[in-house]
Amino acid sequence: MTLSQIDEEVAKLLQLKAQLGGDEGKHAFVLKTAKGTRDYNPKQMAIREKVFNIIISCFKRHGAETIDTPVFELKETLTGKYGEDSKLIYDLKDQGGELLSLRYDLTVPFARYLAMNKITNIKRYHIAKVYRRDNPAMTRGRYREFYQCDFDIAGQYDAMIADAECLKIVYEILNELDLGDFRIKVNDRRILDGMFAVCGVPDEKFRTICSTVDKLDKMAWEDVKKEMVNEKGLSEDVGDRIGEYVSMQGGQDLAERLLQDRKLSQNKQACAGLTDMKLLFSYLELFQVTDKVVFDLSLARGLDYYTGVIYEAILSQTIPALVSTPAEQNGADEAGVNVGSVAGGGRYDGLVGMFDPKGRKVPCVGVSIGIERIFSIMEQKAEASSEKVRTTETQVLVASAQKNLLEERLKLTNALWNEGIKAEVLYKKNPKLLSQLQHCEETGIPLVAILGEQELKDGVVKLRNVVSREEVDVPRADLS
């Protein structure tokens, strides 16, 4: 039995106990959140807000609008979009009316939105929670309810310009989040398909071999080859030929070299992909991001709907709690990207057409930031740092050392609020000065406005700096 199975059994038993009355009667609730989910406490929310602000600023700097879609969709909207991962979709109970499912990502609802509203051009971001009945690994930021931060560009444009902007955005965000060094791997589905073709993989095995190649960042080549040969039925030869290609990494030069490759250059798909890769790198050069971007033929990515460029960003620094255990290495993580990566995306030119009654296509390219892992890292950094995370923005606490001054405290607080100053007052008639000062120290309020009989008579407020303990009398008229 695993730990989580035990937890689940315990929860079931306690639930049963509660139904039967339990030892406390009506109070015998199971006090927990649903499996794989968590509450965010104020400190976590402060970190979340900081991360979102950086990401949203970047999206806005690139001229994106934002949209929102419902948390559930008609079940059939999600059907046939996620391959075998469909089993991870949460369905709603049939309570009469439509059959509904919780969204699994933001990309399919986006495609549905475009088709439904006949939108052919948009640059939008969408930050919202998605749901997957996966095996949670919460210490590493893998949840059943988690945020996705998606940025996508839809429209028929000249090649690779929008694709390059998506990579620029990943670069900017990872830089600004200050998570240490990182790399962004790029590849192209057409290059992969062309490579499989020239290596002698039968057409119908492209997708399944693609999934196996996708494991190269967690498995040694020998094991990947074994899977290809023993499980997926490729010959040793074909495996070895794939092995040669997928060990290649480089930049624009590699694209140029492969365009000269005797076999690959014969394949139309591969040529189209390589030509675009060359163009992409020339734009990435202009965007000054080539120091972190690697053309990596082993990058495959899980989702079926990609049709062109694909990419994935990986942090170089490994943070202990974020390293996966071997038992967990088989799953894709919460952003649909491999364990270790913090962003991923690519071009999906066919998805919107799947929703359009006439099959009209809207080319799209986008990126999804794996925000839960970033939250986990930021939380650990905050824990390790001596700096305290403030959860409120209160500038001043209105306090008194003397009794019977509640009304005066409320009056002053009200005046501060009316001036737009963030102010608090304790909800006590006669709080002790010490407990008022303690409240400031605990929550990081920098100033106390102290009222006493003398201050009232003099028409002043004693402003005290909580840290330095300096005090200064300020005329009431100057405060409000």
Place this chain on the structure above:
Amino acid sequence: MTLSQIDEEVAKLLQLKAQLGGDEGKHAFVLKTAKGTRDYNPKQMAIREKVFNIIISCFKRHGAETIDTPVFELKETLTGKYGEDSKLIYDLKDQGGELLSLRYDLTVPFARYLAMNKITNIKRYHIAKVYRRDNPAMTRGRYREFYQCDFDIAGQYDAMIADAECLKIVYEILNELDLGDFRIKVNDRRILDGMFAVCGVPDEKFRTICSTVDKLDKMAWEDVKKEMVNEKGLSEDVGDRIGEYVSMQGGQDLAERLLQDRKLSQNKQACAGLTDMKLLFSYLELFQVTDKVVFDLSLARGLDYYTGVIYEAILSQTIPALVSTPAEQNGADEAGVNVGSVAGGGRYDGLVGMFDPKGRKVPCVGVSIGIERIFSIMEQKAEASSEKVRTTETQVLVASAQKNLLEERLKLTNALWNEGIKAEVLYKKNPKLLSQLQHCEETGIPLVAILGEQELKDGVVKLRNVVSREEVDVPRADLS
């Protein structure tokens, strides 16, 4: 058949058709969002962001932290909290494991959070979507998925100070949203209960009579009385006595007058409520909000968990599309408040104790802003106004009138991004100047940075004001 029944039938038939292949084969999706839900387009999101900013600023000004909880809870967490409205809860399908339901409000998850984490003091806000399988009336802002903006103060404090701050917050938010004149009705559950007792309502009928009284803002007194007498079995006399009380409105003076009332003053509950009401008004006076607050004995509110002060804010101005039709007048709206109201709340001192294994109570008071109705009003105002709502914040479009300058445009755009300037560039090799200027006009971008051979040679950029059409040459060095 009602319109929504027809919609549902049509959707079912189309769904069936899609399953059977339909006339378009695999493309025969039903392109819609789930019943009672909607997408937010970029314009609606811009309005939503504006409204949220005002509300969050106010919550922060009052020193609140924020938390977040999962969109679903264990089913039993919600059980027994909503009375007969429980039928409106969305359940998730049993896919093995725990039984889950979508949250119905933010108050019950908040109480669960406090009990689970043994928190006895917190001032928090929570803005998130909640779910009710109600009859949607979407043109009036009534949805099955909708936002709640909750602010609550938990803790054992001296009477009425926190309660007064909640009313101050409603006052500030409605003022700042600029929705026209409004009133905030206040009452107290203990006053209502005391009033029912002295009027001769049997104890077991308090709650059901309370529900009937709650309809007074939509029904004439005669009809309310009829319901009490004919459906709920009160005598004419008892009904008339209630009628006398519930017609009363006033301020602190009314509380004082009722404390002298021969019958009410004999009732312990009523006296406690009236004494607190007097105190509340004295604090509201200090907070300078009594011009909008009315002590109204007809205010009852629907939810069972209130134990003390209750309140509800109503806009004075009626906006045509927001007026309810008689057929829809029976339901409570999306914020659990009556049709017409935009905020509501009260004191609930027993709810957290329902979750605590030892039944330990944490007194709470809070307010919920009925944000969907406010969105509807703001959207209608935006429609009616000539001012265009911008959906992006882009400051400058990098453009060119000449061919073959894509690389130069990308280079300049990159430089602007690196300086933190919000910039866009069209994803075309050789876009026409006209289409570049049109993009600015459509999306409200104020400036165009125009590049040409001459400008490149001179090391300048031609900055054009889109509205005034003024142009000025700026040295490249000054831009980036």
